[in-house]
Amino acid sequence: MSGFSEWLADVKDVRAPEALAVGLPTKRVESWKYVPIRGLARTTWQPASPQTTEQFALTGGQFVNVPKVDGCVVSENTVTASEQKRLDRMSQAHGFGLTQAALENTRLVLTIQKTASVVLNLHHLANQASSAGFATLVLRVEAGGQLTLVEQFESTDIESANLSSLRCLVALSRDSSVTHVRFQAANATAHVFSNLDVECSENASYRLQTIEFGSKLARNDIYIALVGREASASVNGLAITSGTQYHDTHLAIDHVVGETNSEMTFRNMVDGKGEATFNGRVLICKDSQRSATEQSIANLLLSESARVNPKPELEIYADDVTASHGCTVGSLNKTELFYLKSRGLSEADARAFLQYAFAEKIVEEIEHRDIRELVETQLLGELKHGELIVELKESVDV
Amino acid sequence: MLSIRNLHARVIEKPVLKGINLEIGTGEIHAIMGPNGSGKSTLASVLAGRDDYEVTDGEVIYMGQNLLDLEPEERAWAGMFLSFQYPVEIPGVKNIYLLKAAVNAIREHRGLPELKASEFLKLVREKLKVMQMDEAFLHRNVNEGFSGGEKKRNEILQMQLLEPTLALLDETDSGLDVDALRVVGEGINQMRSPERSVLLVTHYQRLLDIVKPDFVHVLAHGEIKLSGDHTLAEKLEREGYEGIEAA
Ligand SMILES: Nc1ncnc2c1ncn2[C@@H]1O[C@H](COP(=O)(O)OP(=O)(O)O)[C@@H](O)[C@H]1O
Ligand SMILES: [Mg+2]
Numbered sequence: 001m002s003g004f005s006e007w008l009a010d011v012k013d014v015r016a017p018e019a020l021a022v023g024l025p026t027k028r029v030e031s032w033k034y035v036p037i038r039g040l041a042r043t044t045w046q047p048a049s050p051q052t053t054e055q056f057a058l059t060g061g062q063f064v065n066v067p068k069v070d071g072c073v074v075s076e077n078t079v080t081a082s083e084q085k086r087l088d089r090m091s092q093a094h095g096f097g098l099t100q101a102a103l104e105n106t107r108l109v110l111t112i113q114k115t116a117s118v119v120l121n122l123h124h125l126a127n128q129a130s131s132a133g134f135a136t137l138v139l140r141v142e143a144g145g146q147l148t149l150v151e152q153f154e155s156t157d158i159e160s161a162n163l164s165s166l167r168c169l170v171a172l173s174r175d176s177s178v179t180h181v182r183f184q185a186a187n188a189t190a191h192v193f194s195n196l197d198v199e200c201s202e203n204a205s206y207r208l209q210t211i212e213f214g215s216k217l218a219r220n221d222i223y224i225a226l227v228g229r230e231a232s233a234s235v236n237g238l239a240i241t242s243g244t245q246y247h248d249t250h251l252a253i254d255h256v257v258g259e260t261n262s263e264m265t266f267r268n269m270v271d272g273k274g275e276a277t278f279n280g281r282v283l284i285c286k287d288s289q290r291s292a293t294e295q296s297i298a299n300l301l302l303s304e305s306a307r308v309n310p311k312p313e314l315e316i317y318a319d320d321v322t323a324s325h326g327c328t329v330g331s332l333n334k335t336e337l338f339y340l341k342s343r344g345l346s347e348a349d350a351r352a353f354l355q356y357a358f359a360e361k362i363v364e365e366i367e368h369r370d371i372r373e374l375v376e377t378q379l380l381g382e383l384k385h386g387e388l389i390v391e392l393k394e395s396v397d398v
Numbered sequence: 399m400l401s402i403r404n405l406h407a408r409v410i411e412k413p414v415l416k417g418i419n420l421e422i423g424t425g426e427i428h429a430i431m432g433p434n435g436s437g438k439s440t441l442a443s444v445l446a447g448r449d450d451y452e453v454t455d456g457e458v459i460y461m462g463q464n465l466l467d468l469e470p471e472e473r474a475w476a477g478m479f480l481s482f483q484y485p486v487e488i489p490g491v492k493n494i495y496l497l498k499a500a501v502n503a504i505r506e507h508r509g510l511p512e513l514k515a516s517e518f519l520k521l522v523r524e525k526l527k528v529m530q531m532d533e534a535f536l537h538r539n540v541n542e543g544f545s546g547g548e549k550k551r552n553e554i555l556q557m558q559l560l561e562p563t564l565a566l567l568d569e570t571d572s573g574l575d576v577d578a579l580r581v582v583g584e585g586i587n588q589m590r591s592p593e594r595s596v597l598l599v600t601h602y603q604r605l606l607d608i609v610k611p612d613f614v615h616v617l618a619h620g621e622i623k624l625s626g627d628h629t630l631a632e633k634l635e636r637e638g639y640e641g642i643e644a645a
Contacts, residue, residue: 334449339486342446343496343556344474344503353499357490357539364490392495395515396536 003041004099004132015091015102025095032095034277034309036246039216040191043161047105048131058166059125061105061133071116071145075109079138079169086169086197087136094221094250096193100134100165107136112176115144124153124164126187132163139169141176141204148179150371153186153214161216165193172204174228179207181371185378186214188243194220200260202228209366211375212239212247213382220249226260226288237266238362240382241274241306248277255288258318263294267362269355270299270306281313288318295325300358302331302351352385399424399595400445400465400564405456407444414440416620417456422564425592429606429631430599432617433639438599439483441617442568445597446480447473460564474500475507477563481553481570483599488540493552496540497522501559525558528588530581546573554585565589565596571605583608603635616642 008020024041025032050060056067066074079087091097112118127133141147164186172178178198186192192215198206212218224233239247253262268276282293299308312327332354340350359379366372376393380386400422407415414437422428430438444451445458447470458465465473488496501521502512513521526533529551541549550570557565567586571579586596586609598611606614606628614630615622616639623642624630634642 335486336488338448338470339482339488340496341470342474342480343500344471344507344560345496345499346471346503347469349499349503350471353491353495354488357488360490388499389495392498396494396498396519 003043004045004103007045007047008099008102011102013102013104015098019098019102022095022098024099029095031250031279034246034275035219035248036217039161040163043130045132045163046130047103048127048133048162048164051125053123053125055123056121057123057125058135058164059133060127060131061135061164063106063108063135063137066108066110067120069118071113072118072120073111073113075111075140077107077109079107079109083138083169083171086199087167090167090195090197090221096219097195100167100193100195103132103134104136105134107138109138110140112139112141112145112147114142116142117146119148119150121150121152124151124166124186126154126156126158126190127162127164129158129160129162129189132165134165136167137169139171139178141170141172141178143173143175145173145176147177148368149181150368151180151182153184153190153192155185155187155214158187158189161189161191162187163191163193167195168197170196170198170206172198172200172206174202174204176201177205177207179367180209181366181368182208182210183371183375184210184212184214184218186218188214188216190215192218194218196220196222198222198224198233200224200226200228200231200233203230204228205232207233208235208237209362210235210237210249211363212237213378215245217246218248220251222249222251224253224262225256226254226262227256229257229259232261234263235265236362236365238269238359239267239276239278240269240359240379241276242271242382243274244272245274246276247274250279252281252283253293255282255284255291255293257287258289258291260288260291261293265296265362266298267358268299268308268310269302269358270308271302273303273305275307275309277309279311279313282315282323284316284318284321284323286317289320291318292322293324297327298358299329300331300355301329302355348385349388352383352389355383356380356386356389399461400597401459403457403459405441405444405458406454407440407451408454409440409451413454414451414620415444418620418622420615420622422595422597424595426613427590427596427598427609427611429611429614430597430617431601431614431631431634436617437620438617439568442480442483442566442597442599445566446470446478471503474560475504479557479560479562479565481550481557481565481567483568483572485541485549485553487542489542491540492536493538493540494522494536497536497556497559500556504560522559525555528558529555529585531555547575547578550574550582551578551585554582557589558585561589563594565594566599567596568599569601570598571600571602579604580608603631606631618642
């Protein structure tokens with residue numbers, strides 16, 4: 001036996017038998033068709049244990065040092081019926097969901113109070129080799145509340161497969177807003193699972209910026225429902241995939257009512273034998289008149305063996321809708337390379353410039369200066385021949 | 399400085415240059431005129447090393463080297479500069495990054511020390527002034543959202559910074575209003591020197607009124623049909639290309 005079977009056989013959770021019976025998702029399931037799950041199956045997983053830290057962190061499936069800040073209260077550890085419904089939908093929605101639910105270690109429920117403005121910095125610490133942590137975070141943002149949630153991943157080297165999974169429910173009450181920045185630079189053997197389920201009420205706005213360089217395998221399932229008038233969602237994402245990494249984002253936005261707005265911009269940059277999957281689906285329901293959606297997906301392939309699987313989907317059932325979409329796949333632009341080289345840049349520097357430019361279009365959107373600079377620094381560290389740009393930024397940026 | 403012998407080139411199987419012969423001496427300014435589609439940009443691009451064009455015959459000797467063996471960046475290191483007819487927009491790369499990287503790359507190959515940030519800024523401000531460009535252009539993305547005229551000024555700004563030995567200027571005057579034309583023209587004149595040669599591709603006489611060429615050549619159907627001094631440009635302005643094309 002391997003994978004999660006032994007662990008599942010051990011836990012008392014009512015969903016464990018079903019999770020055990022279902023097993024790991026297979027490539028026969030459409031949404032898992034590209035996911036290389038061999039690494040998951042080969043490891044005999046054990047519960048991770050939390051490490052000591054002073055930061056607000058998720059470690060070994062537990063939240064530690066939950067900050068005590070004005071306007072943010074730790075609520076009782078029970079979820080409402082509708083939240084439970086959303087969690088159940090998550091566990092049913094994809095092949096790994098039951099295992100995530102059955103092995104869940106902790107659940108944290110935070111309420112951002114009316115008109116409060118709160119910043120949370122959540123650090124994901126690396127779990128030890130062959131160990132996994134499963135957690136759930138429920139965020140309730142009351143009317144007019146503002147939350148900035150920044151997630152960062154520790155990149156300490158771990159010798160073999162390790163896993164962390166976070167399921168996150170976000171409920172935005174009317175007039176509230178959430179800015180969610182996710183910067184995944186986890187260790188090279190990490191398996192990172194993130195399930196996000198967001199619900200936006202009237203005039204609420206949710207903005208996600210997700211940047212992914214790290215991990216061996218990452219799978220993001222993001223679902224956003226715009227259920228109140230004037231609600232809006234925007235997702236900006238960048239995945240940089242190299243070596244033998246696999247990055248996968250499945251993003252779905254439902255416009256349930258009218259006068260709602262969504263925007264998704266996603267960029268994949270793939271090198272080496274890396275593979276990236278992006279599935280972006282927007283659904284505009286029959287009653288969602290006068291809604292607007294913009295979708296833009298760009299894929300940059302840097303090597304012969306790099307692979308991308310982009311899939312944009314737009315389903316529109318209302319007639320008065322503004323929708324635009326675009327999806328491109330290509331390598332570095334030859335004319336741009338020629339222009340740079342004709343100015344004396346070496347081939348390597350010219351390539352680094354253009355790769356940086358491709359990524360920067362997403363990174364420059366991050367409003368939080370500290371995070372943006374951190375991401376930029378790491379981005380340049382990731383790039384082959386990024387040194388020239390590092391030096392330029394240091395010398396001529398004002 | 400540059401010796402083009404029997405140069406033939408094609409693009410996507412279509413022959414465009416059909417035996418170009420041209421000698422450019424050190425310190426000379428040569429103008430190439432000719433109707434649309436005659437191969438002017440193709441000639442400039444082949445000289446700069448763009449690989450959309452295939453050289454099928456002939457050779458080009460640049461300062462004793464076989465130019466066609468060099469990569470585009472090696473040509474730049476050897477002192478060649480092309481001002482593009484359609485300057486390329488590079489979203490996400492700040493103009494100042496490109497300028498500083500280019501200046502230092504070329505200095506390195508000339509055996510000069512790298513310019514420090516403050517030295518570079520001083521130099522670039524000087525050149526911006528010459529080109530009557532605002533400093534804000536430094537922090538915008540390369541050519542992105544620049545008007546046609548701003549792009550051309552930016553090209554000449556780069557030429558001023560890189561101080562090439564041989565400048566190829568492809569229709570740097572097109573799309574410019576009278577004032578911009580004067581700025582660009584003066585920017586080119588300022589670079590005139592006994593050590594520097596210029597190949598000026600243009601459609602119109604008006605740039606040649608500011609930048610007086612030593613020689614004028616007419617390119618039609620991929621061949622140089624006629625060569626002369628600057629009075630040839632005036633004649634073309636009056637009479638058009640018809641007679642020459644038929645020849
Ligand atoms: N990249 C290209 N693809 C296809 N045809 C081209 C390309 N570049 C040039 N040509 C063709 O080659 C001929 C010469 O073009 P060009 O050198 O741009 O002329 P000019 O600069 O004199 O107007 C034209 O017929 C043009 O259509
Ligand atoms: Mg042309």
